[in-house]
Amino acid sequence: MIVTDTFLTSNPYSRPGTPLGEVMALIMHWTGKPMQPAQGVRAFFENRKTGADGYGSAHYIIDQGGAVLRCIPEAEVAYHCGVAVMDDEHRDPASWKFYTDWARAQFGESHCQTAPSIGPNLVTLGIEMCVVDFAGNFTVQTSDAAAELAADICTRHHLNPFSDVATHNMVCGYKDCPRLWVNHPELLGEFLANVASAKAKRG
Ligand SMILES: [Zn+2]
Numbered sequence: 001m002i003v004t005d006t007f008l009t010s011n012p013y014s015r016p017g018t019p020l021g022e023v024m025a026l027i028m029h030w031t032g033k034p035m036q037p038a039q040g041v042r043a044f045f046e047n048r049k050t051g052a053d054g055y056g057s058a059h060y061i062i063d064q065g066g067a068v069l070r071c072i073p074e075a076e077v078a079y080h081c082g083v084a085v086m087d088d089e090h091r092d093p094a095s096w097k098f099y100t101d102w103a104r105a106q107f108g109e110s111h112c113q114t115a116p117s118i119g120p121n122l123v124t125l126g127i128e129m130c131v132v133d134f135a136g137n138f139t140v141q142t143s144d145a146a147a148e149l150a151a152d153i154c155t156r157h158h159l160n161p162f163s164d165v166a167t168h169n170m171v172c173g174y175k176d177c178p179r180l181w182v183n184h185p186e187l188l189g190e191f192l193a194n195v196a197s198a199k200a201k202r203g
Contacts, residue, residue, distance in 0.1 A: 011049035014057035030178035038063035058126035066141030080126030092173025136179035151198035
């Protein structure tokens with residue numbers, strides 16, 4: 001796994017410079033755009049500095065070839081799993097709250113408040129995984145690099161792969177992100193097992 005630092009320009013929309021607190025979970029995402037390369041995703045985050053495209057970013061983006069871009073230092077907040085708009089479309093369908101019961105249990109009520117809080121972004125790292133199709137399939141290279149990176153993050157931040165690595169869907173409820181793992185929970189299970197195995201090899 002090769003990580004390339006290519007930090008976003010500091011700006012209110014994608015790299016606010018807010019210090020990240022204790023890392024309480026690692027949140028996995030899909031980019032949602034078939035065959036869009038990591039550099040394209042990064043450019044989209046960078047261009048948000050104009051203010052024309054709203055808020056959003058992630059600490060890492062993993063390419064279809066397995067290359068990893070680091071867009072935001074781990075000590076800073078990225079905007080990847082907060083609920084920005086407080087309307088019914090952004091409620092968790094199961095609890096009809098903003099943020100899921102899982103998020104409340106994991107982060108505490110204080111990190112699951114509505115605006116102007118930025119919520120779980122204050123205590124999580126985010127990884128965007130590039131995809132090959134609208135079903136959300138990943139290449140083997142992307143999956144393998146994601147497992148390695150997640151294992152590295154779990155080791156450094158003392159996270160349990162099975163309880164502290166989660167999907168965006170598990171935090172917000174309304175988003176099918178990453179789509180493949182929302183529709184196929186068994187594949188999420190396989191991924192978490194791969195993270196645990198990679199973490200075990202690191203000792
Ligand atoms: Zn997401």
